[in-house]
Amino acid sequence: MNLKCPLYINGQFIETSEKQNILNPSTGKVIAEASLASTKEVELALSAAREAFDHGPWPQFSLLQRREFIAKIAQGILDNASELAQLEMQNTGKPIKETTFMDIPSSAKTFEFMADNFIDYLGDEKLSILDDAKAILIPEPMGVVVLIVPWNYPLLITCWKLASALAAGNVIILKPSSFTPLTALELAKIIHNAGLPAGVVNVINGTGAKIGEELCADKRVDMISFTGSNETGRQILQYSSKHVKKSIMELGGKSASLIFNDVDIEVAVNSSLTSIFLNQGQMCTAMSRIFVQEGIYDKFLASFIEKAKRIKLGLADNFQTQMGPLISDAQRKKIIAYIDKAKAEGGKVICGGKIPENAELKNGYFFEPTVLIDVGAHSHIFKEEVFGPVVLIHKFSGSDEAVTLANSVDFALAACIWTKDLFLAQDVAGKINAGTVWINTYGMFYNQLPYGGFKQSGFGKELGREGFLEYTRLKNIIIDKSPDGKPLVNYWYGF
Numbered sequence: 001m002n003l004k005c006p007l008y009i010n011g012q013f014i015e016t017s018e019k020q021n022i023l024n025p026s027t028g029k030v031i032a033e034a035s036l037a038s039t040k041e042v043e044l045a046l047s048a049a050r051e052a053f054d055h056g057p058w059p060q061f062s063l064l065q066r067r068e069f070i071a072k073i074a075q076g077i078l079d080n081a082s083e084l085a086q087l088e089m090q091n092t093g094k095p096i097k098e099t100t101f102m103d104i105p106s107s108a109k110t111f112e113f114m115a116d117n118f119i120d121y122l123g124d125e126k127l128s129i130l131d132d133a134k135a136i137l138i139p140e141p142m143g144v145v146v147l148i149v150p151w152n153y154p155l156l157i158t159c160w161k162l163a164s165a166l167a168a169g170n171v172i173i174l175k176p177s178s179f180t181p182l183t184a185l186e187l188a189k190i191i192h193n194a195g196l197p198a199g200v201v202n203v204i205n206g207t208g209a210k211i212g213e214e215l216c217a218d219k220r221v222d223m224i225s226f227t228g229s230n231e232t233g234r235q236i237l238q239y240s241s242k243h244v245k246k247s248i249m250e251l252g253g254k255s256a257s258l259i260f261n262d263v264d265i266e267v268a269v270n271s272s273l274t275s276i277f278l279n280q281g282q283m284c285t286a287m288s289r290i291f292v293q294e295g296i297y298d299k300f301l302a303s304f305i306e307k308a309k310r311i312k313l314g315l316a317d318n319f320q321t322q323m324g325p326l327i328s329d330a331q332r333k334k335i336i337a338y339i340d341k342a343k344a345e346g347g348k349v350i351c352g353g354k355i356p357e358n359a360e361l362k363n364g365y366f367f368e369p370t371v372l373i374d375v376g377a378h379s380h381i382f383k384e385e386v387f388g389p390v391v392l393i394h395k396f397s398g399s400d401e402a403v404t405l406a407n408s409v410d411f412a413l414a415a416c417i418w419t420k421d422l423f424l425a426q427d428v429a430g431k432i433n434a435g436t437v438w439i440n441t442y443g444m445f446y447n448q449l450p451y452g453g454f455k456q457s458g459f460g461k462e463l464g465r466e467g468f469l470e471y472t473r474l475k476n477i478i479i480d481k482s483p484d485g486k487p488l489v490n491y492w493y494g495f
């Protein structure tokens, strides 16, 4: 029996007349029927959210009351962890091991962390800056915040945004990707059961083409927090410019890993495999370009290929599966087109590059882990985001050359440096154009550390104090302290 997934608006679960079949990318089979929002439901959500912020109880709650709700959502995610892990696995094709041990617990942890820390992050600051005035700086909520989330980490990215935005006192309209709305709609039930007032969180599923402009351009929305592709990011910035509203843009990447001669090759190879093939390479921080110093290049490449061939592709519901399917057939076609173009530009596929022949996988959107060499720095695939299990491996001689290659693209999201020489690593980290640089590790996200890219990878931060404060606006109140109660302006016209 297929799951029915209603929208959640103003505290009500709403079935709409227009529905969308949600597919399991492992099997191509329909697993759920999700309601799709039309302009009517967008209007309902916009007016409910505005009303909840302007006249509802949520902004009046004390910080301790707000904290209680945030903690209840964390507990609700934990209480439903195994169901959520199943749903995320079925909807995205991520291996069940990943959804069970990464996506769902990390989502709960973000809410727990925010519950424990946001009051410290908010603490209003009273400053006596001058002899004649006292200033009070108050971080206020932004108001109505639209959160737009991609399909690669549907629940986790939702929770990164939602935990901060809610803790800061905002009301929310959440739009998950129309490919992967299931866990967001399940989260709506958890939020409802936690007793948040009606209209504080609204979840509307719909395609960007149909509802994006209406949602983002509306005057009742104060802020947009977007994670997704550059193309969509640019469209959203256009919509939001109509009423000049704050935006956060977490966009694409073409990240580089720099591997120096002195590494433990086994550690560097194992970690590099994870850094590109986890989640089928559908990660904004995927290390899709690996630069290896010439002294270990041949050995690294041979070991990387040998192990890449051993990665176990399989149905996502099998705990032994290491790589599941891509999100859709369209995504797979896009990846194949990138590989064909790379070959035409001189690149060589030395591992994978095709759809697996295994009969068990024939109905899903699987693709083999793929390695290319001899790809020139001017090739499309060197500069553009593929968003799949495809990596380019290159040789370099010195660190300056590696930094130049790493920095030669328009994205600047993340990088990895592998060396035992921590002085070299920190020097190189300082020169790399990226919002996050990992040294001798990969993919470690911490709730206390802000994360976000530079250049075409976007602007604004998620997580940490800085990520939380994105969802606030800073008010400055200045109180005159002139001893006689007569401020300087009193004397200006000499009356």
Ligand code: NAD
Residues within 6 Å of the ligand: 148, 149, 150, 151, 152, 153, 175, 176, 177, 178, 206, 207, 208, 209, 211, 212, 213, 216, 227, 228, 229, 230, 231, 232, 233, 235, 236, 250, 251, 252, 253, 283, 284, 285, 385, 387, 413, 453, 457, 458
């Ligand atoms: P996408 O841009 O196609 O979609 C992202 C979201 O935007 C979805 O919810 C989609 O429905 C919505 N959308 C699409 N058109 C819209 C419009 N016109 N108006 C409003 N909303 C619209 O991206 P995707 O394919 O879902 O995700 C992959 C992309 O996300 C990659 O580029 C990846 O690098 C990026 N990403 C970035 C980060 C980061 O932190 N920087 C994290 C994850 C993913």
